Amino acid sequence: MSVAQKVLDTARGEVGYQEGFSGGHWDNSQKYSPAVPGLEWSDEQPWCSTFVSWVFQEAGASDIAPVTASCYEGVSWFEDRGRFSEYPAVGAVVYFGSGGGTHVGIVTSYTDDTIYTVEGNTNDSGSAEGDGVYRKARPRKSSYVYGYGYPAYPEGIVTADPEWKGRDGVVFFGREASEDDIPAGGSRPSTPSGTNRQVVIDGLSYGPGAKGDHITALGRMLVAAGCSTYKEGPGPVWTSADTESMRKYQTKIGDGGTDADGIPGTLQLARLKRDFGRAA
Known part of the structure; x- marks a missing residue:
């Protein structure tokens, strides 16, 4: 199994998990902070970035994504390595809000108009108070989407960024792609899975x-x-x-x-x- 697939499977396996509830409200206490070395202090704090760090840790890939409770630090980590883009990629870490500092999730697939994600410390009601791990479908061209950090997956990355086209280890699918397009065993699919299927x-x-x-x-x-x-x-x-x-x-x-x-x-x-x- 590819590393990107392990990351996506790990993230999806947490869908439905909810943080603690006390005093009549959600309290940000959760299992992820205590499990990530160096982030134990962040329990009962906003935990969307901690969740992403935990996912990569559990997938055995903590060296290709930032270990941080801060969305801003996550953006800087990818930018410093020249792996930040305004285009989605399968398995990318997507950052939201001004400067990318508001929220973060993991991209599972994308189309020309939509990105599909798994996100921690969010909800399905649209309110500002997150309470758990959810699948989300978000408008790709929304101003709320700040950009995407590209983990250096050893099998390569599937991206919509035309400037990455032709790079070693890059598969370019501009309009839509999913985990079915992740390279495995050195094979590189030539067309997006499902696109032309009847x-x-x-x-x-x-x-x-x-x-x-x-x-x-x-x-x-x-x-x-x-x-x-x-x-x-x-x-x-x-x-x-x-x-x-x-x-x-x-x-x-x-x-x-x-x-x-x-x-x-x-x-x-x-x-x-x-x-x-x-x-x-």
């Missing part, structure tokens, strides 16, 4: 190139599920918005990896129809 379910095609009223119906169900990335439509011709909306739905129901590539599976489609078929 499936046939109950005699109907889904995926790039697919057309028909059933594609419009799928889009309407995704809108009803709260997973729309459509700027217009949906319509009868499969577009990247269908892929991104489907990926958002797959992530929402807890699927990941090849099961969250934006192309519906039989069980996923059946669940979508069961819960939101009236919208079609």
Whole structure:
């Protein structure tokens, strides 16, 4: 297994963990600070950066990412090594807010419009008070996204940064990439996984190139599920918005990896129809 894969698996394995609750509110006490040498003092402090440090430690990769409770220090650590970018990468450490000092997470995949992450000390309600570890889908072009630190993964890194294209150990996927594109055993994929894949379910095609009223119906169900990335439509011709909306739905129901590539599976489609078929 690649180091990047270990990092992503470790991060996802913590989804659902919540910090302590006392006196009627979340109190920032958590298991990560005491487990990271040098960061024991940070218990009961904001812990998003400590969580990232813990993930890399547990994956056996603490030498390729900063060990710090400070988002600002994390940004500086990557900048000092010439490994900071405004473009996402699979397994990158993404920093948010002014100067990157507000919040931090780990990128699991990205599309042209969205970054998918695992983040500690956050929530799914949109409030400022974090309470646990969550999967998040964030607008890639949001001003809240400050930039990305690129760990020096020994197998290489998959990035959208055109200035990194052609560098040794770099795979360039400008529009979308996921952990399926991480190099393994020296192999370098030539096209993003899932991007050009079609499936046939109950005699109907889904995926790039697919057309028909059933594609419009799928889009309407995704809108009803709260997973729309459509700027217009949906319509009868499969577009990247269908892929991104489907990926958002797959992530929402807890699927990941090849099961969250934006192309519906039989069980996923059946669940979508069961819960939101009236919208079609």
